[in-house]
Structure formats: C-alpha cells, structure tokens
Amino acid sequence: MAAVVLEQLNKIYPNSSHAIIDLDLDIIDGEFLVLVGPSGCGKSTALRMIAGLEDISSGVLRIGDRVVNDLAPKDRDIAMVFQNYALYPHMTVAQNIAFALKLAGRPKAEINERVQHAAQTLQLEPWLDRKPGQLSGGQRQRVAMGRAIVRDPAVFLMDEPLSNLDAKLRVQMRAVVARLQRDLKTTTVYVTHDQVEAMTMGDRVAVLRDGRLLQVDAPETLYERPADLFVAAFIGSPAMNLLDVGLEQNGDQLEAVLNAGRLIVPPAVLAARPGLLAYAGGRVVVGIRPEHLHDPAIGSDHGPARIRGVVELRESLGAVIDLHLRVHAKPAVTTETRQAAGDIELLERQAQVGESVVVATVDSRSKARVGETVELVVDTERAHFFDPETGQAIWD
Amino acid sequence: MTAETTTTTTLPRSVPTGISLGLGARIHRRLAAVPTAVLWLIVGLWTLPSLGMLVSSFRAEDAVKTTGWWTVVTDPKLTLDNYRAVFSTAGTDSPDMWRHFLNSLAIVIPATIIPIALAAFAAYAFAWMDFKGKTWLFVGVVALMAVPIQMSLIPLLQLYTGGAHLTIGGQTLTLFPDLNLAGTPAAAWLTHIGFGLPLAIFLLHNYISALPRDIFEAATIDGADHMQIFRRLVIPLSVPALAAFGIFQFLWVWNDYLVALSFIGGAPDKAPMTIRLATLSGGRGQDWHLLTAAAFVSIALPLAVFFALQRFFVRGLLAGSVKG
Numbered sequence: 001m002a003a004v005v006l007e008q009l010n011k012i013y014p015n016s017s018h019a020i021i022d023l024d025l026d027i028i029d030g031e032f033l034v035l036v037g038p039s040g041c042g043k044s045t046a047l048r049m050i051a052g053l054e055d056i057s058s059g060v061l062r063i064g065d066r067v068v069n070d071l072a073p074k075d076r077d078i079a080m081v082f083q084n085y086a087l088y089p090h091m092t093v094a095q096n097i098a099f100a101l102k103l104a105g106r107p108k109a110e111i112n113e114r115v116q117h118a119a120q121t122l123q124l125e126p127w128l129d130r131k132p133g134q135l136s137g138g139q140r141q142r143v144a145m146g147r148a149i150v151r152d153p154a155v156f157l158m159d160e161p162l163s164n165l166d167a168k169l170r171v172q173m174r175a176v177v178a179r180l181q182r183d184l185k186t187t188t189v190y191v192t193h194d195q196v197e198a199m200t201m202g203d204r205v206a207v208l209r210d211g212r213l214l215q216v217d218a219p220e221t222l223y224e225r226p227a228d229l230f231v232a233a234f235i236g237s238p239a240m241n242l243l244d245v246g247l248e249q250n251g252d253q254l255e256a257v258l259n260a261g262r263l264i265v266p267p268a269v270l271a272a273r274p275g276l277l278a279y280a281g282g283r284v285v286v287g288i289r290p291e292h293l294h295d296p297a298i299g300s301d302h303g304p305a306r307i308r309g310v311v312e313l314r315e316s317l318g319a320v321i322d323l324h325l326r327v328h329a330k331p332a333v334t335t336e337t338r339q340a341a342g343d344i345e346l347l348e349r350q351a352q353v354g355e356s357v358v359v360a361t362v363d364s365r366s367k368a369r370v371g372e373t374v375e376l377v378v379d380t381e382r383a384h385f386f387d388p389e390t391g392q393a394i395w396d
Numbered sequence: 397m398t399a400e401t402t403t404t405t406t407l408p409r410s411v412p413t414g415i416s417l418g419l420g421a422r423i424h425r426r427l428a429a430v431p432t433a434v435l436w437l438i439v440g441l442w443t444l445p446s447l448g449m450l451v452s453s454f455r456a457e458d459a460v461k462t463t464g465w466w467t468v469v470t471d472p473k474l475t476l477d478n479y480r481a482v483f484s485t486a487g488t489d490s491p492d493m494w495r496h497f498l499n500s501l502a503i504v505i506p507a508t509i510i511p512i513a514l515a516a517f518a519a520y521a522f523a524w525m526d527f528k529g530k531t532w533l534f535v536g537v538v539a540l541m542a543v544p545i546q547m548s549l550i551p552l553l554q555l556y557t558g559g560a561h562l563t564i565g566g567q568t569l570t571l572f573p574d575l576n577l578a579g580t581p582a583a584a585w586l587t588h589i590g591f592g593l594p595l596a597i598f599l600l601h602n603y604i605s606a607l608p609r610d611i612f613e614a615a616t617i618d619g620a621d622h623m624q625i626f627r628r629l630v631i632p633l634s635v636p637a638l639a640a641f642g643i644f645q646f647l648w649v650w651n652d653y654l655v656a657l658s659f660i661g662g663a664p665d666k667a668p669m670t671i672r673l674a675t676l677s678g679g680r681g682q683d684w685h686l687l688t689a690a691a692f693v694s695i696a697l698p699l700a701v702f703f704a705l706q707r708f709f710v711r712g713l714l715a716g717s718v719k720g
Contacts, residue, residue, distance in 0.1 A: 053616070053617075073616050073617045073619075080613075080617045082613070082614060086610035086614040086718055088611060088628075089633070100619055103620050132717060147618070
C-alpha cells in the first residue's frame with residue numbers, strides 16, 4: 001500500500017524526442033488510476049518510468065514516502081503486468097508465479113502457500129503444472145496477473161493487459177481485474193488506449209496527449225466536464241459531435257449560428273459559462289454528445305432547439321440506434337480534433353464544404369430511415385463549449 | 397507433400413495453354429516429383445561411399461585391394477581382421493587405439509564446453525547489457541572469424557613454448573608465461589577455444605538477442621539480476637542454439653588434423669585419433685585398407701553425440717511466452 005507521486009517528471013530520449021513533459025500526478029494510496037490516450041501519447045513510457053524500466057530524465061518519483069528515481073525495479077516494491085503476458089515459457093504456471101518469491105529467497109513452504117492462494121484467487125489451480133504454451137489467452141493473462149499479486153506489492157502497474165484478448169473475454173477480465181483491485185486495495189496504475197476500459201475501471205482517469213497530462217478526474221467528471229477539446233473528442237463512444245459555429249448576441253441571449261440554423265444558448269448554460277459572453281461576435285466550438293440528440297417523435301417535453309440533416313447511416317445496436325446525419329454545419333478542425341479523428345482527410349474535406357456528419361444515439365423506436373431528412377431535438381442544456389484556438393473548455 | 401506444394405507455385409508459365417487438363421496435370425505431377433527424386437539421388441550419392449567403406453572394413457586385405465566392395469554380394473567373405481589390426485600395437489611404437497581415443501577426448505571435451513560457456517556469457521552481454529563500446533567490440537569479435545588459422549600456427553607455437561615477453565629499456569614484462577605447452581592436449585584445446593569463440597559468440601548472440609525483451613523486463617521487475625536472468629531464463633531458452641553449436645564445435649575439433657599435428661605432432665603418445673589414422677595407412681599409403689576400419693572407429697563417438705544432442709533441437713520452445 002503506497003501512494004505514487006509524480007512531480008514534474010520528464011522523459012527525453014537520446015534522439016531528443018520529448019516523450020513525457022512536466023508530468024504531475026498524485027496517485028492516492030489504494031486508488032485505481034487509468035492512464036489513457038492515443039498511441040504515442042507517452043502513457044506506456046510514464047508507466048515504465050514508474051516501474052524503473054526507463055530512466056527518469058528529470059523530476060521526482062515517489063512511491064510511499066521514498067524517492068525511487070534511482071532505485072532498481074526490484075527495490076521499488078512494484079509488480080507489473082505486460083501487454084503480451086511475458087510469461088517464462090519453460091516454467092510451469094506455478095513456477096512462473098513463484099519466480100519472484102524464489103528470487104527473493106522466501107522459504108519453500110511460504111512460497112507454496114502464496115502460490116496456492118494466488119492461484120485460488122485467479123482460478124488457476126487446475127493449470128498449475130502446465131506450461132504457458134498449453135494455456136489459452138485468458139488463462140495466460142491470469143497467470144500474468146497471478147505473478148503480480150503473489151508478491152503483494154505496494155503498487156500494481158498494468159500495461160494494456162487486456163488488449164490481446166478477444167472482445168468477450170476482455171469484458172470479463174475487466175470485471176475480474178477491477179474486483180481484484182477492489183479486494184486487494186493495492187494502488188494500481190493501469191495503461192490503456194481503450195476509453196471504455198478507462199471509464200469502467202478507473203477511480204480516476206488521466207488523459208495524456210503528446211506527453212502532456214490534459215486532465216485527471218473521475219470518469220463521470222471527465223465525461224461531463226471535459227477540460228478541453230481533446231478530452232471531449234477522445235472520451236465517449238460514439239464521440240462527441242464538435243461543430244465550428246459563430247456566436248451572436250441577440251438581445252440578452254446568445255445564439256449559436258450553424259449554417260443549418262440557430263441554437264439558442266439556454267440561460268442556465270450561460271449562467272454556468274459566463275465566459276461565453278466574451279465570444280459573442282466570434283466563433284466557438286460547440287460539442288453535443290450523441291445521446292443528447294433525440295427523435296422528436298418519441299417522448300415529449302422537448303426544448304425548442306432543432307438540428308436538421310439527412311440520414312446517411314442507421315446503426316441499430318438493439319437498445320438504441322445510432323443515426324449518422326449529414327448536417328449543414330462546419331466541423332471543428334483543430335489540432336485536438338484532428339488527433340482524435342479517425343479519418344483526418346474526411347474531416348478536412350467536410351470542413352471545406354461546410355458539412356459535418358453528426359451522430360445521434362436515439363431511441364430504438366425511432367422511425368428515421370436512411371435517405372430521409374430528419375429534424376432532431378438538441379438538448380442545448382447539456383451542450384459543451386470550447387475555444388477554437390486554445391481548445392480549452394469555456395467556463396468563466 | 398511439401399515438394400508438391402512448393403512446385404505448385406514454381407510451375408513454369410511456359411506450359412502451353414490449350415493442352416488438355418489431363419496432360420497438364422500429368423506434367424505437373426511429374427515436375428512435382430522432381431525435388432523428391434533429386435533429394436533421394438543426393439542421399440544415395442552421399443551414403444554410397446560410406447556404405448562401401450563400411451563393407452570394405454569387414455573385408456580381408458587382399459580382397460579390398462583387388463576387387464570392389466560390391467563383390468561382397470556374390471562372394472560374402474567377411475572378417476574382423478582390419479579392426480583387430482587397428483586396435484593392435486604390434487610392430488609399431490605407438491600406443492593402442494584406446495589411448496588415442498582418450499587423447500581425442502582430452503582435447504574435444506574442453507574445446508567444446510569452454511567456448512560454449514564463454515560465448516553464452518559474451519552473447520548475453522552483447523545482446524542485453526549496456527556498456528560503452530559494445531558495438532565496436534562486437535564488430536571486432538565478429539571480424540576475428542576472418543583470421544586464417546594457418547597464419548597463426550607459428551606465433552601460437554612460440555607463445556606456447558616460450559611465452560610472450562616485452563622488453564623495454566632492460567625491463568622485461570611477461571605478457572604470457574612460458575607454460576611449455578607444446579605437445580600437450582592443452583595446446584590443442586586452447587587453440588580450438590580461441591578459434592571457436594568468435595563464431596560461437598556470433599551465433600549465440602543472434603539467437604539470444606532475438607529472445608523477447610518483455611520476459612527480461614518481467615524478470616527484472618521480479619527481482620532478477622543479470623546473472624539470474626542468464627542462468628534461469630537465457631540458458632534454458634537457448635538450449636537449441638547451444639546444442640547446435642555444441643555439435644558443430646565437437647565435430648570440428650574431433651575431425652581436426654592441422655591443429656593437432658602442429659601442436660602435438662611431436663608427441664605420438666599424446667596424439668588424437670586423427671593423427672593415428674594418418675599414420676595407420678603407412679608411409680606410402682600401402683595399408684589403406686586399415687583406414688576403413690579406423691574411420692568407423694573414429695566416427696562412432698560423433699554419431700553418438702549427434703543423436704544425443706539432436707533431441708534438443710526443439711521447436712516452439714518460446715510458445716506461450718508472449719503473444720504476437
């Protein structure tokens with residue numbers, strides 16, 4: 001049990017690429033912290049620095065009350081689970097799990113007992129005498145977990161441990177890992193590029209981009225109050241719709257001007273985000289989550305705001321339907337949205353012709369069909385606003 | 397099976413189109429059989445002389461010198477005389493064959509085990525440890541493979557008999573003591589170690605550096621130092637490479653004549669089997685029928701070593717370690 005504190009951590013490689021920039025992170029004792037970001041954002045590097053597999057270029061790393069910058073990995077009281085398991089292929093499952101204890105010179109009886117206990121926890125008992133090559137992917141993953149928990153370390157470090165599993169197994173193992181962590185109450189740093197894993201597993205989630213920490217918050221906060229465009233675009237599936245709009249003052253109310261129409265900024269939003277007034281006459285990025293677009297034919301009590309578009313694609317997920325609408329509105333093109341976009345060229349082409357594809361997650365009873373022009377209700381009360389230059393969320 | 401699938405892809409395109417499918421298929425089948433047939437031909441060519449030698453070794457001197465070995469089919473008269481002659485010391489001043497067999501062992505055992513051990517350490521260091529000048533040192537070691545052994549025979553002999561001394565301004569510095577090694581097995585195996593090491597390091601380095609990095613990192617985090625990683629991970633996982641080099645080095649040293657002749661040639665009682673084999677045939681080669689039996693005596697151990705070690709050529713040793 002220990003807190004992990006990163007103070008102004010930097011990683012500069014000999015080829016002078018700056019992988020981690022001034023990383024400050026305060027991981028509380030017993031917390032499950034998820035490091036998330038696109039590939040190349042430095043999340044794995046950060047984890048490897050905590051593990052001691054990468055040197056720290058500058059800054060201070062504390063585990064518990066010790067500065068561990070110059071300590072060897074084995075002296076840091078950590079255990080790590082690797083993405084591709086990294087099992088010792090010539091040893092049995094029991095030997096794999098016992099390896100660290102054996103190296104530490106623990107008595108045989110104690111090793112046996114702890115291996116048995118770990119195997120029990122992870123339901124590995126029937127396979128203790130097998131070699132890794134005889135196990136399935138999920139079993140190997142559990143052996144890798146067993147190797148970590150048997151040592152009862154102060155900190156678990158996990159580097160995308162589930163990314164090699166198939167989708168169904170990944171969902172199961174997600175629960176296994178999360179429950180295990182809750183039972184053991186061991187501080188855990190978990191790296192993933194999968195935002196679903198990040199949202200479902202973490203007590204807090206830290207979003208990294210280009211070696212910088214953008215935001216670290218509880219998953220709900222991250223979702224409800226993204227600090228900047230990148231976090232907004234990265235967290236959530238389907239992703240938040242981000243439109244580049246003009247902001248006009250009309251009497252005492254603000255209106256967001258899309259090519260397709262106008263959205264009135266509700267007074268409650270304006271009260272929460274007084275900073276918006278400064279953007280009157282300028283441009284902002286408005287963000288609307290897919291689930292905040294509704295089919296007006298279903299339910300009542302809808303506000304007046306509407307957005308109109310042609311249905312390009314209808315994806316029925318059973319419980320809900322994702323509608324992809326071609327809308328007359330410019331998509332937001334910034335460094336952040338470009339990085340979060342799957343297809344940068346498409347995004348730029350859309351910006352050129354002033355059309356975006358807006359995704360709406362609507363009730364499964366919706367009758368909208370492909371090719372139809374539909375009008376959807378916009379829940380403007382829950383819209384997000386960002387500065388198009390800095391990418392920061394606009395609050396005060 | 398394999399031959400068939402390979403030729404499917406290499407079937408020449410010049411097969412005229414328009415001929416009946418039956419003929420095309422027949423041509424294909426003929427061509428598909430070619431690689432297998434060639435293989436059998438090579439096997440036959442390779443084995444036939446050995447078979448001839450084996451048969452000859454059991455034939456009497458007269459028969460060997462007057463008729464071909466295949467006449468044994470019509471005139472099967474076999475004898476163990478050649479083998480008796482090889483093992484006897486009558487009429488010679490050299491010790492019996494067993495002595496030479498042991499002499500060979502005294503050279504081949506250290507000359508095989510020591511370079512493998514040293515090379516495994518070096519290969520691990522070159523592959524997984526960081527130190528200054530690593531690249532150039534490795535290049536240097538690999539470059540040593542190009543040194544011809546003939547060029548170093550005289551300098552080595554001088555080193556073994558007189559040591560190496562450097563005299564500067566009346567002060568003599570001993571770089572290598574005078575151990576008077578000439579005519580001892582040590583002179584031979586030291587030389588074999590020196591000339592075996594570069595290739596051993598090169599081969600083992602290629603293998604060891606290809607082991608997945610993740611398991612080394614996992615072991616580091618589990619608390620293993622370099623020695624423990626080497627002993628508990630690298631050695632067990634490198635068994636196929638160690639066995640392969642072991643076989644090669646064993647065969648080279650066992651069959652070596654040049655080094656043995658140069659360093660032990662003057663001491664017949666210390667000479668390995670290869671030297672004895674050469675003298676057996678007589679000054680003018682008149683006793684060459686004895687060579688047939690001697691060769692089979694000499695081949696016995698290498699065969700045993702080969703079959704003993706070949707089971708270590710296990711594939712899939714790394715299975716299940718890392719994904720992808």
